[in-house]
Amino acid sequence: NVPKHIGILGSGIIGKNWAMIFASAGYKVIIYDIDQEQLINAVNDIQQQLKYFEKNQLLRGNLTANEQFNLIESKADITEVVKNAFFLQECIPEVLNLKQKLYTTIDEIIENETILSSSTSTFLPSILSEGFLHRNQFIVSHPVNPPYFVPLVEIIPAPWTTIEITKRTRDLMDEVGQSPVVLNREVPGFALNRIQYAIINECFNLVEDGIINVENIDKVMTEGLGMRYAFLGPLETAHLNAEGFSQYCSNYAESMYAVSKTFKSVPKITGRTAKIISEELEKKIPLNKLNEKRKWRDLSLIKLSQLKKKN
Ligand code: NAD
Incomplete structure (x- = not known):
């Protein structure tokens, strides 16, 4: 029985921030990137940032920087990230077909309760997820840079996202200390x-x-x-x-x-x-x-x- 974790897809600026935010609340995080060198650098950078935050009394949560860092693991195999995740935060570049291609891969592995949440700044959830077979598990959680210090998250369900998925996403964001706002329906540019x-x-x-x-x-x-x-x-x-x-x-x-x-x-x-x-x-x-x-x-x-x- 593998313990449930949060999966982060893409280890750039936003992916690293999400990883630190979820670990600060005690969640086990697995981070993935298509670029291995980037992934290694990202994990090192996360360790440095957590140490810096701790030293300067900026660290979030009640765990030490070391304890938080130990909750973050990286994997080169996407299956290990998606399987047994209860929440996936996608943070890959803002390119529509890149995101949709990734979702096609995820479709084959994702479980029925897992939430697939995108960090997209611009794409409507209906456009992103129209071809996604598990589309009622899809949602947008749009952060503001740098999310570790700017708490707003705009949560935008697609027309087919279930109420349960929206509620679980909002509750998770609340729990980890972000400030979620839910849009009742999608609109270009969000709010x-x-x-x-x-x-x-x-x-x-x-x-x-x-x-x-x-x-x-x-x-x-x-x-x-x-x-x-x-x-x-x-x-x-x-x-x-x-x-x-x-x-x-x-x-x-x-x-x-x-x-x-x-x-x-x-x-x-x-x-x-x-x-x-x-x-x-x-x-x-x-x-x-x-x-x-x-x-x-x-x-x-x-x-x-x-x-x-x-x-
Ligand atoms: P970034 O370029 O810093 O990072 C993207 C990462 O994704 C890179 O490490 C890249 O190697 C990786 N990647 C590319 N293709 C991949 C794939 N198929 N699978 C796994 N990893 C892959 O980008 P970012 O600034 O972190 O932005 C990520 C997302 O967050 C975008 O959708 C962006 O619109 C959104 N966003 C960004 C900001 C911001 O200010 N940077 C703010 C809010 C939302």
């Missing part, structure tokens, strides 16, 4: 990217119209809206900005509508304005400094997540 794109589109239009420059439009978020949004959603913000949401609506609905009607149509983020934005950003952060800035971003997110936990 996070629809909101993100609405913001990027408006930023683009404001720059294109010469209203504000790149540095200042980003400041509107980092020094203004973003400060609130790390703690309060836009709806709750509105609720607090008047004597409740109903009063907010009677105070502001008309003017909001009048402003919103002046929005331009959806822009294509290309052409002259895209070039201007790119040049201004590269002046601030040259391309050879992107990694440095990414490290700073991750560290800032870590500090923010700790502040939020204390709140």
